[in-house]
Amino acid sequence: MLYRTGLRDLVLIKPIRDGADQLKIVSGYATHTMASWHMTEILDQKQDMIEINLIVGMCRFDGLAISVHNGFKDLVSGNNRAYQSPFTCQYVTEGPPVHSKIYLWEKDGRPFRAYVGSANYTQAAFSPARSELLHDCDPNQAREYYDLIESRTTYCNHAEIEDVIMLKPAHPVLSVEESPSISLSGAGISKVKLSLLTNRGDVGFGSGINWGHRRNRTKRNPNEAYIPLPAKIARSGFFPLERRHFTVLTDDQKQLILRVQQDGDKAITTPQNNSLLGEYLRNRIGVANGAFVTKQDLLNYGRTDVTFYKLDEEQFYMDFSTEKPQLEI
Structure with missing residues (x-):
């Protein structure tokens, strides 16, 4: 048939x-x-x-x-x-x-x-x-x-x-060099900046980067985390929806598999294990594995947001560096 x-x-x-x-x-x-x-x-x-x-x-x-x-x-x-x-x-x-x-x-x-x-x-x-x-x-x-x-x-x-x-190369605009950095040619590449803070300007408790820390003492992996996704960006078509997985190449040459999930498509997570994203972010920020991340931790690191560049429908580049990515001329 x-x-x-x-x-x-x-x-x-x-x-x-x-x-x-x-x-x-x-x-x-x-x-x-x-x-x-x-x-x-x-x-x-x-x-x-x-x-x-x-x-x-x-x-x-x-x-x-x-x-x-x-x-x-x-x-x-x-x-x-x-x-x-x-x-x-x-x-x-x-x-x-x-x-x-x-x-x-x-x-x-x-x-x-x-x-x-x-x-x-x-x-x-x-x-x-x-x-x-x-x-x-x-x-x-x-x-x-x-x-x-x-x-x-x-x-x-x-x-x-x-x-x-x-x-x-993962994409024509990316070139992997001898140094542990990826040069980014930004010409014609759309991007969005997503805050790691809540609408109140602080970190969440039981949400966002601290998704694994619950006030009701629900036992969860303390590294569990997601990046909040505003509804306007979710509806824009920038990220794939319908629980599709996509690759993210990071400015420190790591690679993650992410997806948009939760009701209203409001969160970007690592779908196979929600703690992988939290482990990555905590390592970058320089706090202990599983620690509660404060706004001051982010300020000490130098950023309270991440920037995503859309390379194609399944590949993105995520910049969480405290210096601007190097642009090829």
């Missing part, structure tokens, strides 16, 4: 409800933000965690963005995280490039269900805004094809993988 709508649930979630426990994917193109979204969606829907094995087929031919490559490696390194499905990622490094897309579900080690079609393993391909087709196919034949392609792959975290595939 040919499927045109409802692909996200049909192909990526429903097989779990039917007992499948492992997903093997061959996709010409793929992104770490899709894998992150998929893992988080499984948890949000209270489904059992599964094993995800991804093969990316076109990276040797077309190259791969550094941010995507690093994102895949970070997901692989997080396989012991309680909130993350076990994940492997391999790149086709021998023979012809692979442009096909196949989704093979297994149950107890045996082929269970499979789909083939046009949809890459990306958020864009599985969004309602994109027209894609998938067709169910014989799972045993899908397993044979997956095994054939897998024999020509190398794991994304292999020590020599970066000598085999071509890595590209």
Whole structure:
């Protein structure tokens, strides 16, 4: 049967409800933000965690963005995280490039269900805004094809993988230099500045950077944090909505996966673990891990806001430095 709508649930979630426990994917193109979204969606829907094995087929031919490559490696390194499905990622490094897309579900080690079609393993391909087709196919034949392609792959975290595939800058306006800074060419790039303070001009208690500190003594990770997002900016289309994940490259060369969430799209968080953003901000500010952050802490650091530059629909640059980013002329 040919499927045109409802692909996200049909192909990526429903097989779990039917007992499948492992997903093997061959996709010409793929992104770490899709894998992150998929893992988080499984948890949000209270489904059992599964094993995800991804093969990316076109990276040797077309190259791969550094941010995507690093994102895949970070997901692989997080396989012991309680909130993350076990994940492997391999790149086709021998023979012809692979442009096909196949989704093979297994149950107890045996082929269970499979789909083939046009949809890459990306958020864009599985969004309602994109027209894609998938067709169910014989799972045993899908397993044979997956095994054939897998024999020509190398794991994304292999020590020599970066000598085999071509890595590209995360975006044309960014250049990674020898110093631990990223030069930013601001020409034509839209940006927004988001305050870490409340409307009253102070830090929140149980909200914002101190989301994990609750007055009612509710037990939460004290590092939990979000960046407040005003409704006007949320409605402007600057950030992706509908719980889509996006990559943020920071001025100190870190990389985060964020999303907009909460009622009214009022918060920017690290979706796989809400404490990751709080840990990052506390480390930058120079306060203890898990500490309550005061307005004076932010003033001592030199900033009470962060600036986001929109590079594309899934990539942003976040400046939290106390000096202006270096502009290329």
